[in-house]
Amino acid sequence: MLSGFGEEAQRKLQQATVLLVGAGGLGCPALQYLVAAGTGTVVVVDFDTIDISNLQRQVIYNTNDLGKPKAETAAIKMRALNPEVTVVSLHQKLSNSNALGLVRNADLVLDCSDNFATRYLLSDACSICAKPYLYGAVLRYEGQAGVFNVRANNKTVVTYRHLFPTPPDPLTVLSCNEAGVLGTVAGIIGTIQGTEAIKLITGIGQTLAGRVLNYNALQNAFYTFEVNESPQKENYPKNESEFLTFDYDWYCGYSADEISAEEFRLRLTDPELFIVDVREKNELPLVNEFKHINLPMSELEKNAVQLPVNRQIVLFCNSGQRSMKALKLLKQKNASFRLQSLRGGITGFLKHG
């Protein structure tokens, strides 16, 4: 028996309900340890399916799981790991309409998502419902973890928005798809999120409440920064009715110029459409589903003259991030271009086809 972790702590765990958003690089390790530790109920939300590129860090999945929904697959594996834990899986996107209900039913929330829109949505939902928000994020060889909406040592309660009040310019955001991440870094940060969850539930130790931890694998350095209450000028939802109508995709800078995969598919036969692949040459997957030209992002500026000003241009890449950068670049180049970027990229398009 672990000293300092008695029956009482175990009982608290057994009675707890944890909401975990994102069964990916952070979610997999957090999930494994929370379930193995005997957390009463774990609700897993993820709309995505398992891709081969996920397996380097999402270690509960294997090659037999490719194409399957993450939430349900994770749930099956977790039930096998510990049948006494109730694992609820939701194969859907966290949204304005389902977030508050899910957060209210949980004792605490783990943000294991991979994009700012979901992070701000979930953080705001947790603030409105006064539920602990356990933050984790990774990029390349670094990761961050923190605990918000929890009072620490008589200090004021701080939220994720006190750390990062507004989302960064999407042009400057690097995603793991683009910039990569060392699998073990996601493992370490996800495991820290799981550890903080267990500490909060059982009341042991000092949590990261009001602090953010930064881990750098290359230097093997951990830094912890104190987050203080800071003036919040920004308009953001502070109650349920404001929350329900707030457009987080738009707020995080995307979507106004984007076309959804569904809409794109419907318009494919439109001769007005001029489709451009902005990925570098030889990038996979190959696209045979529709006619398009390839103008790699790295040469886009000098090749912009090849694009028509009298047709609707749709740009795509793998994830939808680079094509959005390409869109902004082309807009500056020539304001009369009519441009759209394929949301979710070609990967999203092929998946939901």
Next chain:
Amino acid sequence: MASNHISVYILAGGKSSRMGSDKGLLPLGDKKIVQHVIQALIPLSENIFIVTSNKAYETFGLELVPDVFHNIGPAGGIHAALKHCKTQTLFICSCDTPFISAEAARFLINESQEHQITVPVIETKLEPLFGVYNTNILNRWEEAIAGNTYKLQNLFTLFNTRELSVDKNPVFSKHLFTNINTVADLDKALQNKKATMRVLLFGQITDVFGCSEIEVACKNDTDSLNQFLQSLYPSLKPLSYRIAVNKKITSSNTPLNSGDEVALLPAFSGG
């Protein structure tokens, strides 16, 4: 990021009658003066050498390069460096200027382009011992010193030399080239040296600086530090990040003191 495209040669071994000892080996704070120079230049290159015949410099773990021509001043030291150098370009720095910075050197390297010699001029004073030299000047340099031309300014006229005025450049502060020629200077230097601070860099901000930590002269507050860094590295500007001072995230302009540790912390979204 240390690169192998350039070699760095620190000129030591000059006679130092004014102080009665080798200047680079004098203590300044908790280190020798030359160690301050080495530490400042480490981000530039993995190939750093000390031009000297004084074996006492061996303790710093760098390869020593002896002079070929003796007792002709810095022209001989530069010659030894040119002859020894394996890369096309080298950076020359004196061993007794402990306040020089990698940023200033990097600026000169970027500006050097097709010039054979690139040296800064600050307030009409030429600083030949903080400059970028191309190894293609070796033969002519050697001929000239064999013909008894030792004055650097005369040697410079033989080449495509760029004397770059850096008066308005924020990277070149006035005290950058303060050298240690007298014991009084050393005292003053000790006062100045205290006024530096570490800036820790995280996430994609390390891409902007090419390293994960820099040391800069102390600024009055976080706003002026931020402005200074953004003027030095314009690609920092569009990024969003929080500034922490001594491990506390600041929410408004915060006064800074020497020895403070500042961190620039961007948000990540990956999962």
